[in-house]
Amino acid sequence: MTAIKHALQRDIFTPNDERLLSIVNVCKAGKKKKNCFLCATVTAERPVQVRVVKVKKSDKGDFYKRQIAWALRDLAVVDAKDAIKENPEFDLHFEKVYKWVASSTAEKNTFISCIWKLNQRYLRKKIDFVNVSSQLLEELPKVTEESVPSGENQSVTGGDEEAVDEYQELSAREEQDIEIMVEGCEYAIANAEAFAEKLSRELQVLDGANIQSIMASEKQVNTLMGLLDEALKEVDQIESKLSSYEEMLQSVKEQMDQISESNHLIHLSNTNNVKLLSEIEFLVNHMDLAKGHIKALQEGDLTSSRGVEACTDAADALLQCMNVALRPGHHMLLAVKQQQQRFSDLREHFARRLASHLNNVFVQQGHDQSSTLAQHSVELTLPNHHPFHRDLLRYAKLMEWLKSTDYGKYEGLTKNYMDYLSRLYEREIKDFFEVAKIKMTGATKESKKFATLPRKESAVKQETESLHGSSGKLTGSTSSLNKLSVQSSGNRRSQSSSLLDMGNMSASDLDVADRIKFDKIFEQVLSELEPLCLAEQDFISKFFKLQQHQSLPGTVTEAEDLDGGTLSRQPNPGTGLHVSSEKDMIRQMMTKIFRCIEPELNNLIALGDKIDSFNSLYMLVKMSHHVWTAQNVDPASFLSTTLGNVLVTVKRNFDKCISNQIRQMEEVKISKKSKVGILPFVAEFEEFAGLAESIFKNAERRGDLDKAYTKLIRGVFANVEKVANESQKTPRDVVMMENFHHIFATLSRLKISCLEAEKKEAKQKYTDHLQSYVIYSLGQPLEKLNHFFEGVEARVAQGIREEEVSYQLAFNKQELRKVIKEYPGKEVKKGLDNLYKKVDKHLCEEENLLQVVWHSMQDEFIRQYKHFEGLIARCYPGSGVTMEFTIQDILDYCSSIAQSH
Numbered sequence: 001m002t003a004i005k006h007a008l009q010r011d012i013f014t015p016n017d018e019r020l021l022s023i024v025n026v027c028k029a030g031k032k033k034k035n036c037f038l039c040a041t042v043t044a045e046r047p048v049q050v051r052v053v054k055v056k057k058s059d060k061g062d063f064y065k066r067q068i069a070w071a072l073r074d075l076a077v078v079d080a081k082d083a084i085k086e087n088p089e090f091d092l093h094f095e096k097v098y099k100w101v102a103s104s105t106a107e108k109n110t111f112i113s114c115i116w117k118l119n120q121r122y123l124r125k126k127i128d129f130v131n132v133s134s135q136l137l138e139e140l141p142k143v144t145e146e147s148v149p150s151g152e153n154q155s156v157t158g159g160d161e162e163a164v165d166e167y168q169e170l171s172a173r174e175e176q177d178i179e180i181m182v183e184g185c186e187y188a189i190a191n192a193e194a195f196a197e198k199l200s201r202e203l204q205v206l207d208g209a210n211i212q213s214i215m216a217s218e219k220q221v222n223t224l225m226g227l228l229d230e231a232l233k234e235v236d237q238i239e240s241k242l243s244s245y246e247e248m249l250q251s252v253k254e255q256m257d258q259i260s261e262s263n264h265l266i267h268l269s270n271t272n273n274v275k276l277l278s279e280i281e282f283l284v285n286h287m288d289l290a291k292g293h294i295k296a297l298q299e300g301d302l303t304s305s306r307g308v309e310a311c312t313d314a315a316d317a318l319l320q321c322m323n324v325a326l327r328p329g330h331h332m333l334l335a336v337k338q339q340q341q342r343f344s345d346l347r348e349h350f351a352r353r354l355a356s357h358l359n360n361v362f363v364q365q366g367h368d369q370s371s372t373l374a375q376h377s378v379e380l381t382l383p384n385h386h387p388f389h390r391d392l393l394r395y396a397k398l399m400e401w402l403k404s405t406d407y408g409k410y411e412g413l414t415k416n417y418m419d420y421l422s423r424l425y426e427r428e429i430k431d432f433f434e435v436a437k438i439k440m441t442g443a444t445k446e447s448k449k450f451a452t453l454p455r456k457e458s459a460v461k462q463e464t465e466s467l468h469g470s471s472g473k474l475t476g477s478t479s480s481l482n483k484l485s486v487q488s489s490g491n492r493r494s495q496s497s498s499l500l501d502m503g504n505m506s507a508s509d510l511d512v513a514d515r516i517k518f519d520k521i522f523e524q525v526l527s528e529l530e531p532l533c534l535a536e537q538d539f540i541s542k543f544f545k546l547q548q549h550q551s552l553p554g555t556v557t558e559a560e561d562l563d564g565g566t567l568s569r570q571p572n573p574g575t576g577l578h579v580s581s582e583k584d585m586i587r588q589m590m591t592k593i594f595r596c597i598e599p600e601l602n603n604l605i606a607l608g609d610k611i612d613s614f615n616s617l618y619m620l621v622k623m624s625h626h627v628w629t630a631q632n633v634d635p636a637s638f639l640s641t642t643l644g645n646v647l648v649t650v651k652r653n654f655d656k657c658i659s660n661q662i663r664q665m666e667e668v669k670i671s672k673k674s675k676v677g678i679l680p681f682v683a684e685f686e687e688f689a690g691l692a693e694s695i696f697k698n699a700e701r702r703g704d705l706d707k708a709y710t711k712l713i714r715g716v717f718a719n720v721e722k723v724a725n726e727s728q729k730t731p732r733d734v735v736m737m738e739n740f741h742h743i744f745a746t747l748s749r750l751k752i753s754c755l756e757a758e759k760k761e762a763k764q765k766y767t768d769h770l771q772s773y774v775i776y777s778l779g780q781p782l783e784k785l786n787h788f789f790e791g792v793e794a795r796v797a798q799g800i801r802e803e804e805v806s807y808q809l810a811f812n813k814q815e816l817r818k819v820i821k822e823y824p825g826k827e828v829k830k831g832l833d834n835l836y837k838k839v840d841k842h843l844c845e846e847e848n849l850l851q852v853v854w855h856s857m858q859d860e861f862i863r864q865y866k867h868f869e870g871l872i873a874r875c876y877p878g879s880g881v882t883m884e885f886t887i888q889d890i891l892d893y894c895s896s897i898a899q900s901h
Helices: 002-016 105-123 158-165 172-184 192-216 218-287 291-299 305-322 334-371 386-405 407-447 457-467 489-503 507-543 582-593 597-611 615-633 638-667 680-695 702-726 732-750 753-778 783-797 802-807 813-821 825-842 850-875 887-900
Strands: 018-028 036-043 050-057 064-071 077-079 089-093 097-102 128-130
Touching: 002 018, 002 036, 002 050, 002 064, 018 105, 036 105, 050 105, 077 105, 097 105, 192 218, 218 305, 218 334, 291 305, 291 334, 305 334, 305 386, 334 386, 334 407, 386 407, 386 507, 407 507, 407 582, 407 597, 507 582, 507 597, 507 615, 507 638, 582 638, 597 615, 597 638, 615 638, 615 680, 638 680, 638 702, 680 702, 680 732, 702 732, 702 753, 732 753, 753 825, 753 850, 783 802, 783 813, 783 850, 802 850, 825 850, 825 887, 850 887
Parallel strands: 077 128
Antiparallel strands: 018 036, 018 097, 036 050, 050 064, 077 089, 089 097
């Protein structure tokens, strides 16, 4: 190790003006044994820098290289692992912890000792030496830089440091004398032995001079010795006097010690008394319950407001006494145990009284509220529970006390409350819905008296049974959807006229009135249920001290079935209900209490849908609005969840209504003996769209209606074409033209944004079929003339020049004149008059397209006339052949025919 130390000093530290003071051979703990050296060094220049340097042997040769250096001032902790047993492991805490294993415990101890000395000498820094033997940290003389010679093999360790510490720095005078002596030798000490001999001779001369000086002062020394003897005698006398004084004070000292001990005992006794008084005052102040509170808990009146207030204060005081934080040892005192037992008995007694009283209140509420149901049986209103809630809220603080002291009784009260109130609310809500159903069905039956006069008695009976849930099924508007049959529009108009004369009111007006009344009843039902649920939920939160936390918006989910469940915060193997939070507890209590609301609402919705499937539109809008309002308040509340579930049913009914209408379109049959006119499902689409637009104005569920519109209009388009293809009495073009004109007019009037493309398509189909019908119809009045000119055009198309057509035998001038003579003005007018009658016979009165079609025919006839005149001019030039009527004649004929009809 000494050789390595010399090599490191020579090769690494001397070039950097550093001195190596201690070295230890180490390797990292827990890793492969790669040895290196930790060196403690100081710099030669001031201020002195103390470092711990890691030196590692180079991989390419036998020389050492400096790897990393830490300043000693950055060292925080030195951990030797074990101060008693020999352990070569130690840790150095710089910016991070470095774990080392020394080659021997002795080297580790020497290195740690050197670190401690360097810290004491240069830094005076608070370095924690953990698990280090106290022997290594004994205070030693300070290490000085000058104590280490400049030689390469010096170190401050063990006995070498003790020898080095005896070195003292030369004073200025000594340095000056040495310089004078060296100057006398002219700094040429070539022979050290001669120089040393010379110094020895001079030293001997000085010693002789000193001896002579001492001998000359012998008399003075003798005199000094005499004075010292006299001084010693005086000291002996003083010591004898001090001894006598000490003996005199010894008795005083003993008395003072006795007084001091007595004062100490008095002080100790006083301190103990003060502490004892403090403990007694603590127990009395915190565990003493006033007699008034005890009386209130045992006999307090729970029926009066003043009694409830006194019981509440007493219960709070009892809870404070029971929850006091006792100091160590208090629980071992007999009085404390007895007082705690007394408090427990008071708590049990009062908890039983409170639970019994509240159970009686719950039962009484059921009886009192039942007596008021009769007055609400004829009105569509729900009983008000506010007075009952107001009376019970007086006990809210007592319920909070019961919840924190006896959760079993609190849970029992919660279950009893749910049982009693669920039965009460079930009676009230069922009666309420019965009134709503009676108002719905009663109004519907009464309004249908006029609309069903022509029906047989059996049909009336069957419809009445259907309204009350019999096997009969109404799937559509009672005025029109279930009237889709083989009847033509003319037959339906005649029946409507007869009904209008009988009842002074149309079936459509009756349907509108019924729907508006149903909408009002349904809205009133929801408006009554919503405040009822919100008031009960708010009461449950306040009375049972359950917090309502606002949660993130979520999707509507099915409510849990709580029948037979028991509310409990802790998992109870005997029940199937586990509440994860107070918010869940509120929702589950509400679900148990109002378990009949959802099925009753579903029944009411089914009845409304059975009365008139169009009612699903009203219900979808109203239910969507109430769900949106409830979710804005609390998306996870009972009301929001229940209405959301019912909204799913309403949406299904709405989709079913749309599907039924499409199915009825596909099943419609037309009469073979009468003209078609406006198809029933086209008129029904107009009625549906108008009704839907009035209902869904500014509604939240507009997207559902737009999807329904798209399905319906595609069904209408497809079935109009199907009926037109099947029509035998009315031409296909007329069916298409009239119905698509009606659809276009409906969409233009209602301005439905999602059907803009369909509106343009309907207009295009109407225009195309109008043109097709006009062209087809005009081929009949001038049939022979049309055939002649078609032949002329065919010859031209075959390649014959136009001016050469007149040389064809079948198309010469004589044949042309013969055909033209067959159509004089009188004959043309007669043909046009027959055409007008035929068109009038094809078209229906509802759409009023006769004049539009006639005007289009007039324009087309004039266009054909001009075309024939052009062919005559080009194919028979100079022949002088002209038609026997003019364009003005055509205009006069058309106007006269239109006015005459």
